Amino acid sequence: MNYRAIAHPIGHLLLLIAFLMLIPAGVDGFFGNPDWIVFLKSFVIVGGIGALTTTAFYGEAPLYRFRDAVIFVNAAWLVFSLAGAMPLYESSLNISFTDAFFEAASGLTTTGSTVLTGLDNLPPGILLWRSLLQWIGGIGVVALGIWLLPGLRVAGSQLFAIESSENTTKPYGRVSPFVIRLLSLYAGLTLACTFSYMAVGMSPFNAINHAFTTVSTGGFSTSDMSFGQFSGIGAYWVAIIFMLASSVPFLYLIRTMEQRNLAFDPQILALLIVCFVGSFAVFLAERFIVHDTPFHMFTLATFNVVSVISTTGYAANDYLKFGPLVVCIFFILTFFGGCSGSTSGGFKMFRLTILSNYILGLSRRIVRPHRIISTRYRGEPVSSPILEGVLVFAVLYTATFSLFAGIYAAAGLDLETALSASITALANVGPGVGNTIGPSGTFQTLPDPVKWMLAFQMILGRLEILVGLLIFTPDFWLDK
Known part of the structure; x- marks a missing residue:
């Protein structure tokens, strides 16, 4: 095992995590919250460990094997969850280390499950740190690691393929040009989402936090009511648009922006169909229970469905109060997920499309045993x-x-x-x-x-x- 191939990039990324801790430290300092000291201490500790690790394993670019890549990916998520938990554990939240690790792991994996209550009254630095964890996890600390290590070459593309499920391991010949385009797209989506939220009435702080957690399809919010804290219907449609955009393969978005002629990806069509059918089903189920305007009901139904399918996890209301049918629909939708190569989690539409085509082919062969039918994707x-x-x-x-x-x-x-x-x-x-x-x-x-x-x-x-x-x-x- 090549320990330097694993430890050296982790050291670099620990330094990145440490410097990001200065952002909530500055926010808490600006608002006079004493937790800025906790973030500063965490910066010193995590940054110190990162600097020592980087220095200790400094040297020529090591040769990477597949096993090194797999160990690095696993170690990265564990180490960064521990690092992300440190300021949460030491802060004024007064939570156990178990809860701090759970919250950090939920943030970095963009799951969005939380153990915290009273979000409306939490210090701004804590809220921003939770959102930053999801934003980092959305793009993937592994992808950032590749960008910091241009010497990875082939192994670099393997690392990114492991993290993002992108089948095209070298879409631009080398990893660096692709990662630069990826990070530019991610930053652009985040900025566009932030300004869109502000345009529909969100405060700058809420807009920034929710842009981080929307584009990353993470779902952390700044209120116990999640998106229910916003009364304006515009915020919901902004979230719907950017949750869907972040559930589409990023490589497809990049090549579309470069004005390349691309065949429409079947998994994108599958995503849109499932979202529409799910939204319409929930809307019809709630129509006989909730007394509201049809457009507002359809907006909330669409928002909740897209939030679950994209694995973002926002909630506009407690949709589980609308009966067993709605509960069943949302439980089933939890299994789907977005497209492969996006920030979304779940089973992924790419696999569902191939699996459905394979099952359809099997059924056709049962009717005509001697017929040769192959499973196809994009023809x-x-x-x-x-x-x-x-x-x-x-x-x-x-x-x-x-x-x-x-x-x-x-x-x-x-x-x-x-x-x-x-x-x-x-x-x-x-x-x-x-x-x-x-x-x-x-x-x-x-x-x-x-x-x-x-x-x-x-x-x-x-x-x-x-x-x-x-x-x-x-x-x-x-x-x-």
Whole structure:
């Protein structure tokens, strides 16, 4: 194992995390909140560890192997969750380290589940730090690591492919030009979202925080009411537009902005269809319960559906109060997710499209056994490795969801909460269903062992399951 190949980039990224801590420190200092000292101390500690690690493993660019890349990705999410938890634990929140780690892991994985209450009265630095964690996690600390390490070359593209699920590992020949375009797009979306929120009446502080958590499809808010704190309907449509934009493959957006002629991606069409059908179904279900104007009801229904499918996790209202049918719809939508190569989590529309085409082909072969039918995507046959990967992921996704749900049920959670907690963590959605962890609840009352398991499951979901599970297989550690 090449320890320098793993530790050196982690040291660089710890320095990045440390310097980002100066932003909430400055905000708290400006507003006279004493937590600025906590962020400053965390900056010194995390920055010191990052500087020492970088110096200790300094040298020529090391040769990377696939095993080094996998260990780096896993270690990065764990280390950065610990670093992100430090100011939360030491702050005036007065929470346990378990809660601090859960909140940080939920932020970095853009899950959006929270253990905090009274958000409306929290110090501005804490609120901004939570939003920054999601913004960092949205683009992926691994992608930032590649940008900081131009010497990675081939291994760099492998690292980015592991993090973002992007199948085109070298779309621009080298990693650096692609990452620069990626970061420019991400920053541009964030700025556009911020100004759009301000244009519809949000305060600058709220606009910045919600832009960070909208573009990252993270879902942390500055109020216990989440998006319900905003009365203007414009804010909801701004959020809908940018949640959808952030759920589309970033490579597709980049090439569209470069005015390249691209065939329409079927997974984008699938995303739009599922969002429309889900929104219309929720709207019809609520139509007989809620007495409101149709457009306002449709807006809230669309907002909540897009929020869940994009794995953002905002809530406009407690939609679980509208009956078992609505609860069932949102529970099913939790499994979907956005497109591959976006900031969204979940099963991903790319896999759902291929899987549905494969199942359709099987059904047609049952009717006509001698007919040769291949699974296609964009009109081209899907290669066997990709098809096998989708099928294996589907099995692992189902098995992981079921296993963790069983563990949570054995730990004392009721069946509804156990099932919901498992899928919302695995898909990085945020709120679940039920009275405890629904859109109007928090994860605060869950037992500490369950919180640690949920945090681990969030990271596992962010790493597309297989990358996280590889390190537990004996063959992975055998020298070749």
